[in-house]
Amino acid sequence: MSAPYRIYISDPHVIFREGIKKIINENHGYVIAGESDNWSSADTFFQTSGADMLMIFTIPLKTGIEVALLLRQKHPDLRCVLLTNTSRHPDLFSAMDNGFSGIIHKATSEKEFLHALEIIRTGSTYTSPAINTYLSKRRVTHFPVDDDPVNYKWTEKEIRILRYIGKGYHNDEISRLMNLKIRTIEGHKARMIEKAGVPNTLNLILFALKNKLLSIHDL
Known part of the structure; x- marks a missing residue:
């Protein structure tokens, strides 16, 4: 055996x-x-x-x-x-x-x-x-596909969550504003962090600003 x-x-x-x-x-x-x-x-x-x-x-x-x-x-x-x-x-x-x-x-x-x-x-x-x-x-x-995270499709919901994160809202506040469960918000944040290839939410917002997914006026 x-x-x-x-x-x-x-x-x-x-x-x-x-x-x-x-x-x-x-x-x-x-x-x-x-x-x-x-x-x-x-x-x-x-x-x-x-x-x-x-x-x-x-x-x-x-x-x-x-x-x-x-x-x-x-x-x-x-x-x-x-x-x-x-x-x-x-x-x-x-x-x-x-x-x-x-x-x-x-x-x-x-x-x-x-x-x-x-x-x-x-x-x-x-x-x-x-x-x-x-x-x-x-x-x-035989050629690389477009690997640029900026060119991935960022949904309207993801952009909206990004704006709330940028404004300093916590998960529970975002869940109330969007009428979604806290766990759903957490899931979206985790997927966005991975999609952007960054380690945390702070770097996610910096990524979004750098790549014009958000503007300074959104914060």
Whole structure:
């Protein structure tokens, strides 16, 4: 009988990690080697312990990619899987070009997630369908797609949230003004931060001003 396949999860969202652990613990052949809510703890873990697979999510995505590549240099057999909540971002090309074993969208179903694990475990690569559609544009044309975050489609709702953030409103205030749940506002902010490729809301507003998504009069 082969040894269980050891998976380490690094993701800042507790509820997501709990969901992944539940799926893995209910399926024979896999075991959680460890978990953390930040990349530095993952680095510390691999200094003294090991795993067969690293599943990592960070904002921005670039940080997670860099950490995973650094760990893989030290542990060549480590299979790195990028977790993402976007299906369109230039950093996804970086993960693909640097030989990540998987790029999995966080909206993936349990069945598809387990299917992805099996594929990666055998030494092949897996990319979630929606992400694969985006990545395939470059494969087909042989030219890079437009990777400029400014040219992504920023919705009217996102611009409105940006304005409120710029004015200093908190999530609860924005949720009341827009008649949306606080969790919905938090989700929009997280996606905008990742879309812009910046680390926090302050840099998001600076990005918006620099790229004329907002003007100083909006603040």
